[in-house]
Amino acid sequence: MELAFDYILRGILSVFFTSEGAFIWLPVVMVLAGLVLGIVVGATPGLNGPFAMAIALPVLISAFGTGNDALLPILGFLIGIMKGATVGGAVPAILFNTPGTPDAYLTTLDGHPMTRKGQGYKALKVAHFSSVSGDTFSDIALFIAAPTLAVLIESALDLPEKAALIILSLSFMAAVSGKSVTKGLLVGGLGMLLALIGTTLSGYGPRMTMGVTDLGNGIPLTSAILGVLVLGEVFCAIEDRIHERRKNRQTEAPRESTDNSLSWVEAKRLLPTILRSASIGTAIGALPGIGTTLAATLGYEAARKRQKADAALGSGVPEGVAATEAANSAVSGANLIPVMSLGIPGNFAAVFLILAVESVGDFTFGPQVFRFTEIKVIEDYGTIINAELVIAFGIFTLMVLANLFNWTIGRYVMLSLGILAKIPVTITPALVLLITITAVYSQDGGFIAIWTALAFGLIGYVLRRLEISLLPFVIGFILSPKLEELIRGGFSGSGGDPFFLLKSPIALIFLLASVAIVLRATRKKENK
Amino acid sequence: MVRRWEIGIGLTGLLFALFSLFFWFPNDIQGAFMETTRAGKPEPGDAFFPVLLAGFIAFIAAIQIVSALLKRDQEAQGSDYPRLDGENIKFLALFLAIILGSLAVVYWIGPLAVWLTQEELTYRQLVDTAPYKYLGVVVGGFALTFSLISWAEGRLRARSAVVSALLILVLILVFDVALTNIQLPPNADF
Structure with a gap:
C-alpha cells in the first residue's frame, strides 16, 4: 500500500515539478487551455471534441516535440479538450435546438423546450452540473478500475491470451458499433490490412507498398486517422450543407429570461437522476465501441421510467437535461479504462490519446504500465522505478485538474458562449478541411x-454514406501491428504450433466469447 | 436494390481479398508465409499475418454474400437503405476537383511566381523567404475554403472571403510564426 501511495504521490508531483525539482506550470496551463478550447469547440456547430483533438495533436507535437517532457503537457491539452467539448456540446443543443452529435439530440428534447420557456441559461447550468458530475463519477471509476484490471491482466495473460483479448475487443466493437456485424468485421479486417503497408517484422524491407517509396516507413498514422475521422466527416458535412441549403431551417430566438438560476435545492433534487445516468454512462463507457449515444438514450429512458407527474420528460424539465448530459459525459472517463489497462481505444477521443502517446515519449498504454515495481535508489546508478506508472498517475492528476477547472471556470465559459452557436454550419467544414490539410502536412512533412489523409477521407466518406461503423476500421488500423506482433510471438513461442491460440484455456474462452458475441449480435440485428 | 447493394459490398470485399492473396501479396511481400529460423524452428514470415487477414476478409465477405442471397424479403424495405447514388458520385467528382485544383495551386503558385519574378533564383532557394513561402497556402488555401463555403451557401459572399482570409492568417501565425520547426505546404516538398 505504501508503495502504491509513493507512486501516486510521484505521479501527482510529476505534473507540477520537473525531475530536478523545479516548479512547472505548463501542464496545468495546458489543461486549462484545452478545457476552454474544448468548451468553445463543443459549442460551435459543426465541430466536436475529436475534431479539435485531431487538429491539435500535430500542432502540439510541432510545438513541444516528441521527448518525454512533452507528454504531460500534450496529454493535458487533449484531456482538457475531451472534457470541455463534452460540456460545450450542450450549448447549441439547448439554445438553438441544433445538436452537433446524436447524443446531444437527446439533450434538445428537454433543453430546448426549457429555452422556449425562457429558462435557457438554467438548462445550461443543469447541463454543466450534470455533465461535470457524470464526468467526475466516471473518472473515479477509471482511477479504481484501470489499475485493478491491468494488474489482473498482466498477472494472468501471456502472448496468446493478449492476442485473443484484442480479437475479442475488435469482435465486440464490430458487433455492437454498427448496423451490420459482417460489414463491421469486413471494414475491421480492411483497416488491419492497410495498417501493415510499409511495415516489416522480418527485415526484408517494407511490404505492400505498391511501389510507392514514400510508403516505405508505413502509412503516416496521424494523417490516416485524421483522414478517416475528420476529412470523411468534412466531406459528408459539405455535401449535407449543399443539400440542405434550400431548406434553411430558421432557429427560434430564445425568449427573455425568467427563471435562470439553479439553486442548491434544485441541484440536490437532480442528484439521483445524475447518479443513475452517470452509472449507466460509466458502465457503457467501460465497454469499447458502444459510445455516448446509447448511454444518453439509456440514461434518458431510465429517467423517463422514474419520472414524477410534475416532471414529464420531453416538456422541458431539468431532469431530462440532467439524465442525458450525465450519461454521455460519464462515457468519456470510463472509455479510458480499456485504454489505460489494455491499450485498446474504445472511442474516437481515446484514439487521439493513444496517437499522442505513440508519437511522444517512451510511454505506452497497456497492462504493463501498472506494475508496482519496488522503488530502489542505487548509489552511482540512479533510481529503479516503473516510470510509466508515475506517468499514468500523472495522467490521472491531469484529469482531476481538468475536472476542477470544469467545476469552477467551465460553467462561466459555457454560459458565455451562446453566440458561438449562431456560427453558420456552412462555414466550419471548409475551415476544418484546410486546417487538417495544413496540420497533417506540417506534422508528416510532405x-x-x-x-494519405484524402485517401482515408474517401474511405471515411464511403463508410459513413453506407452507414458502416468507422470504429472497427479505425481500431483495427491502430491495433493491427500489435496483434501481428503478439500472434507471431505466440506462434514462435509455442514452437510453431498452429493451434497455439486454442491451447490456452483463457485464450480459448476469449475466442469463443468473440464468436458468441458476433453470432448473438448478428441474430439480434437481423431480427430488428 | 437492397439485395444488390448487400451482395455488392460482399463481392467488393471478396474481390479485394482475392486480389490481395493472388496478386498484391505475391508481388509486394518479400518474406514468405512461414520461414525457418537458424535453429531449424518454423516461424511466421512477413506474409503470414496479411494472408490471415485477407483470408478472414474473404470468409466474412462470403458470409455477407450468402446471407444477402438468402434474404429475399429485403427488397420491400429498400427506400431508405444507405447507398452511394449518382448524386453522391457527382458531388465527390466536383468536390475532389476543387480540392485537387486548389492543391495544384498550393504546389505550383510559389514556383510560378519565382519563375516570373526572379531570373537567377529557384523556388527551392526562396522556400524560406516571404512572400514566396506563403504564396501556396494563401492563394491555394483561399481558393479551397472560399470555393467550398460559397458552394455550401449557394452564393458568393464577402463574409466567406473574410473568414477564409482570417483563417489563413491564423494558419500562418500558428504554423510559421509560432512554430518555427515546421513548414507550411508546399515548402517541405522543395
Whole structure:
C-alpha cells in the first residue's frame, strides 16, 4: 500500500515539478487551455471534441516535440479538450435546438423546450452540473478500475491470451458499433490490412507498398486517422450543407429570461437522476465501441421510467437535461479504462490519446504500465522505478485538474458562449478541411500526408454514406501491428504450433466469447 | 436494390481479398508465409499475418454474400437503405476537383511566381523567404475554403472571403510564426 501511495504521490508531483525539482506550470496551463478550447469547440456547430483533438495533436507535437517532457503537457491539452467539448456540446443543443452529435439530440428534447420557456441559461447550468458530475463519477471509476484490471491482466495473460483479448475487443466493437456485424468485421479486417503497408517484422524491407517509396516507413498514422475521422466527416458535412441549403431551417430566438438560476435545492433534487445516468454512462463507457449515444438514450429512458407527474420528460424539465448530459459525459472517463489497462481505444477521443502517446515519449498504454515495481535508489546508478506508472498517475492528476477547472471556470465559459452557436454550419467544414490539410502536412512533412489523409477521407466518406461503423476500421488500423506482433510471438513461442491460440484455456474462452458475441449480435440485428 | 447493394459490398470485399492473396501479396511481400529460423524452428514470415487477414476478409465477405442471397424479403424495405447514388458520385467528382485544383495551386503558385519574378533564383532557394513561402497556402488555401463555403451557401459572399482570409492568417501565425520547426505546404516538398 505504501508503495502504491509513493507512486501516486510521484505521479501527482510529476505534473507540477520537473525531475530536478523545479516548479512547472505548463501542464496545468495546458489543461486549462484545452478545457476552454474544448468548451468553445463543443459549442460551435459543426465541430466536436475529436475534431479539435485531431487538429491539435500535430500542432502540439510541432510545438513541444516528441521527448518525454512533452507528454504531460500534450496529454493535458487533449484531456482538457475531451472534457470541455463534452460540456460545450450542450450549448447549441439547448439554445438553438441544433445538436452537433446524436447524443446531444437527446439533450434538445428537454433543453430546448426549457429555452422556449425562457429558462435557457438554467438548462445550461443543469447541463454543466450534470455533465461535470457524470464526468467526475466516471473518472473515479477509471482511477479504481484501470489499475485493478491491468494488474489482473498482466498477472494472468501471456502472448496468446493478449492476442485473443484484442480479437475479442475488435469482435465486440464490430458487433455492437454498427448496423451490420459482417460489414463491421469486413471494414475491421480492411483497416488491419492497410495498417501493415510499409511495415516489416522480418527485415526484408517494407511490404505492400505498391511501389510507392514514400510508403516505405508505413502509412503516416496521424494523417490516416485524421483522414478517416475528420476529412470523411468534412466531406459528408459539405455535401449535407449543399443539400440542405434550400431548406434553411430558421432557429427560434430564445425568449427573455425568467427563471435562470439553479439553486442548491434544485441541484440536490437532480442528484439521483445524475447518479443513475452517470452509472449507466460509466458502465457503457467501460465497454469499447458502444459510445455516448446509447448511454444518453439509456440514461434518458431510465429517467423517463422514474419520472414524477410534475416532471414529464420531453416538456422541458431539468431532469431530462440532467439524465442525458450525465450519461454521455460519464462515457468519456470510463472509455479510458480499456485504454489505460489494455491499450485498446474504445472511442474516437481515446484514439487521439493513444496517437499522442505513440508519437511522444517512451510511454505506452497497456497492462504493463501498472506494475508496482519496488522503488530502489542505487548509489552511482540512479533510481529503479516503473516510470510509466508515475506517468499514468500523472495522467490521472491531469484529469482531476481538468475536472476542477470544469467545476469552477467551465460553467462561466459555457454560459458565455451562446453566440458561438449562431456560427453558420456552412462555414466550419471548409475551415476544418484546410486546417487538417495544413496540420497533417506540417506534422508528416510532405504531400504524402495530404494524399494519405484524402485517401482515408474517401474511405471515411464511403463508410459513413453506407452507414458502416468507422470504429472497427479505425481500431483495427491502430491495433493491427500489435496483434501481428503478439500472434507471431505466440506462434514462435509455442514452437510453431498452429493451434497455439486454442491451447490456452483463457485464450480459448476469449475466442469463443468473440464468436458468441458476433453470432448473438448478428441474430439480434437481423431480427430488428 | 437492397439485395444488390448487400451482395455488392460482399463481392467488393471478396474481390479485394482475392486480389490481395493472388496478386498484391505475391508481388509486394518479400518474406514468405512461414520461414525457418537458424535453429531449424518454423516461424511466421512477413506474409503470414496479411494472408490471415485477407483470408478472414474473404470468409466474412462470403458470409455477407450468402446471407444477402438468402434474404429475399429485403427488397420491400429498400427506400431508405444507405447507398452511394449518382448524386453522391457527382458531388465527390466536383468536390475532389476543387480540392485537387486548389492543391495544384498550393504546389505550383510559389514556383510560378519565382519563375516570373526572379531570373537567377529557384523556388527551392526562396522556400524560406516571404512572400514566396506563403504564396501556396494563401492563394491555394483561399481558393479551397472560399470555393467550398460559397458552394455550401449557394452564393458568393464577402463574409466567406473574410473568414477564409482570417483563417489563413491564423494558419500562418500558428504554423510559421509560432512554430518555427515546421513548414507550411508546399515548402517541405522543395
